[in-house]
Amino acid sequence: MSYISVNDLKTQYKTQTGIVHAVDGVSFFLEKGESIGIAGESACGKSTLGLSLMRALQGGIVVSGDILLDGKSIIKMSESEFTKNYRWKEISMVFQGAMNSLDPVFTVEHQFHEILKQHNYTGDFDKRIAEIITSVGLNNSVLKKFPHELSGGMKQRIVIAMALLLNPKFVIADEPTTALDVLVQAQVISLLKKLKKEGLSIMLITHDLAIISEIAEKIGVMYGGKMIEFGSSSEIYKDPKHPYTQGLLQSIPSLKENKKPQYIRGNPPTLLNPPQGCRFYDRCPHAMEKCKKDPPKIKTDSGYVQCWLYE
Amino acid sequence: MEEILSVQNLTKYFVTKKGIFSSSEKIIKAVDGISFSLKKGEVFVLAGESGSGKTTTARLILRAIEPDSGTVFFDDVEIGKQSKNLDKLRMQCQIIHQDPYAAINPRMKISDIIMEPLEIHKIGTRQERKKMVIDALQEVRLEPAEEIYDKYPHMLSGGQRQRIVLARALVTKPKVIIADEPVSMLDVSVRAEVLELMRELQEKHGISYIYITHDLSTARYLGQRIAIMYLGKIVEVGPIDEVLLHPRHPYTQALIDAISEADPENLNRYKEIRINEPLDADVYQGCRFRSRCPYAIEKCKDEPPLDEVGKDRLAACFVKID
Numbered sequence: 001m002s003y004i005s006v007n008d009l010k011t012q013y014k015t016q017t018g019i020v021h022a023v024d025g026v027s028f029f030l031e032k033g034e035s036i037g038i039a040g041e042s043a044c045g046k047s048t049l050g051l052s053l054m055r056a057l058q059g060g061i062v063v064s065g066d067i068l069l070d071g072k073s074i075i076k077m078s079e080s081e082f083t084k085n086y087r088w089k090e091i092s093m094v095f096q097g098a099m100n101s102l103d104p105v106f107t108v109e110h111q112f113h114e115i116l117k118q119h120n121y122t123g124d125f126d127k128r129i130a131e132i133i134t135s136v137g138l139n140n141s142v143l144k145k146f147p148h149e150l151s152g153g154m155k156q157r158i159v160i161a162m163a164l165l166l167n168p169k170f171v172i173a174d175e176p177t178t179a180l181d182v183l184v185q186a187q188v189i190s191l192l193k194k195l196k197k198e199g200l201s202i203m204l205i206t207h208d209l210a211i212i213s214e215i216a217e218k219i220g221v222m223y224g225g226k227m228i229e230f231g232s233s234s235e236i237y238k239d240p241k242h243p244y245t246q247g248l249l250q251s252i253p254s255l256k257e258n259k260k261p262q263y264i265r266g267n268p269p270t271l272l273n274p275p276q277g278c279r280f281y282d283r284c285p286h287a288m289e290k291c292k293k294d295p296p297k298i299k300t301d302s303g304y305v306q307c308w309l310y311e
Numbered sequence: 312m313e314e315i316l317s318v319q320n321l322t323k324y325f326v327t328k329k330g331i332f333s334s335s336e337k338i339i340k341a342v343d344g345i346s347f348s349l350k351k352g353e354v355f356v357l358a359g360e361s362g363s364g365k366t367t368t369a370r371l372i373l374r375a376i377e378p379d380s381g382t383v384f385f386d387d388v389e390i391g392k393q394s395k396n397l398d399k400l401r402m403q404c405q406i407i408h409q410d411p412y413a414a415i416n417p418r419m420k421i422s423d424i425i426m427e428p429l430e431i432h433k434i435g436t437r438q439e440r441k442k443m444v445i446d447a448l449q450e451v452r453l454e455p456a457e458e459i460y461d462k463y464p465h466m467l468s469g470g471q472r473q474r475i476v477l478a479r480a481l482v483t484k485p486k487v488i489i490a491d492e493p494v495s496m497l498d499v500s501v502r503a504e505v506l507e508l509m510r511e512l513q514e515k516h517g518i519s520y521i522y523i524t525h526d527l528s529t530a531r532y533l534g535q536r537i538a539i540m541y542l543g544k545i546v547e548v549g550p551i552d553e554v555l556l557h558p559r560h561p562y563t564q565a566l567i568d569a570i571s572e573a574d575p576e577n578l579n580r581y582k583e584i585r586i587n588e589p590l591d592a593d594v595y596q597g598c599r600f601r602s603r604c605p606y607a608i609e610k611c612k613d614e615p616p617l618d619e620v621g622k623d624r625l626a627a628c629f630v631k632i633d
Contacts (some may be wrong), residue, residue, distance in 0.1 A: 251503045
């Protein structure tokens with residue numbers, strides 16, 4: 001049995017102009033200790049997927065599908081049970097741009113205390129906070145500081161420390177390196193690599209496939225609300241199946257090889273009342289008549305691909 | 312090759328107060344005596360982290376802010392306070408900003424946005440201007456140009472908007488375009504498209520670029536020469552392949568270490584970045600990179616000069632790394 005399995009998850013937002021199909025039939029699974037990278041461009045539903053797993057959707061609802069954690073459904077569970085046993089204790093999240101939402105009028109220490117109090121932590125507060133601060137490579141002096149006294153990289157580490165405070169086994173990190181400088185970005189990745197080695201499972205949501213390769217054993221590529229390809233990272237990097245995955249990989253310029261980056265023509269689709277058929281139809285170099293119908297999930301060596309080419 | 316733009320000893324310090332009520336002042340040396348030149352038809356990359364002074368350099372060249380000292384020569388004419396030279400510079404040297412959502416006025420039609428520089432510089436009649444705008448739109452491959460002409464910015468995607476910004480820069484037929492992080496806000500799949508377009512225009516019209524970025528991979532694709540900036544100083548300059556494949560300054564080395572390539576083998580590899588945690592040292596004393604440098608020696612308390620370290624290559628470091 002997998003540690004986490006997501007089955008045909010559909011999350012929607014109702015708006016005045018119609019229903020936004022942000023996550024539309026996403027499935028994947030993860031074994032204990034494994035990490036997954038969710039790749040895709042802006043507005044492909046990757047953050048909504050993360051928020052669905054955390055049950056932290058604002059204005060959105062999971063309309064169908066299921067999320068199983070150790071075989072137990074966290075969708076069907078009551079809100080109070082999820083909060084009591086799972087939220088922050090089993091699954092936690094580093095939200096996108098979280099480092100900018102530290103409260104400016106309280107010290108870092110105070111903000112750590114708040115989390116522990118909220119979750120009725122019974123152990124020694126100061127000891128736990130000191131432990132976690134060291135594990136993200138900071139020293140205790142940051143605790144007495146206010147957020148404005150810290151650099152971006154330090155704030156990001158603090159937000160990661162907060163997510164780890166109650167010892168969860170699974171952390172969702174939504175764009176944890178965007179808006180950081182190149183060097184700081186690399187340090188945050190090294191930190192995540194270290195935490196992963198210590199047994200943490202990470203779900204890394206990012207548009208940067210290079211960063212995913214540092215952390216994830218599995219990759220899910222999302223496009224227009226669908227997970228169009230899922231598999232092991234070695235399969236996805238070495239033998240990408242879906243034309244979108246291929247295009248995305250070819251569009252990354254390389255520092256070491258002097259190859260010309262390619263691009264994908266056209267624009268990503270809107271998720272508001274999307275039409276039938278493959279979402280990538282307009283931009284796909286291999287589009288055929290059949291693609292106007294929804295493509296089936298076709299099994300690959302380590303996962304699946306949603307594309308008529310492999311029927 | 313002839314030089315189209317050259318910058319000598321450009322300096323700009325900003326003075327900030329430490330608190331609202333305190334009288335003590337803090338000086339930020341945003342750009343501190345930098346010199347470089349841009350050859351005709353070349354792409355010169357200015358790379359570095361945020362706060363290294365890249366964007367300030369761009370603004371100083373265009374005289375959007377006054378430099379404290381230093382000179383800028385454009386087409387062999389010194390750009391000073393004389394408005395005649397300044398007008399020429401501002402017509403022939405255009406800038407592309409980072410954020411295509413903020414760089415264009417949402418209430419103006421695409422046609423008006425691109426036509427504005429022509430009106431400011433009083434080029435052509437109404438009919439001629441219209442044709443120039445259509446030409447510029449076709450140049451950046453926004454088709455059908457006649458349809459885009461009457462649209463508003465909100466109807467376009469990020470990549471299309473950035474091409475509008477490029478069209479606006481092109482319409483005055485500039486010799487130099489300063490591109491300040493032109494693709495960092497765009498989705499990965501459309502980045503290459505904008506870069507390729509910039510490269511085509513360079514070849515077709517002989518436009519020279521100053522490409523400002525923190526992304527060394529796109530820099531290598533587009534550029535011929537590169538200068539690495541750190542806290543207002545240029546620490547290394549040279550032909551791009553040589554600098555990025557055989558860096559001579561520890562800071563360049565750290566920047567290259569930090570880059571991940573999409574490679575599944577990375578998973579089992581330890582990621583080493585050869586850099587120390589910054590200490591709260593006075594960064595303007597001696598070598599500015601000293602407190603983060605893993606190779607720092609006693610001598611680094613003096614400021615290292617930008618010396619020649621190879622053919623066309625300069626580096627400001629006392630330690631010779633290899």
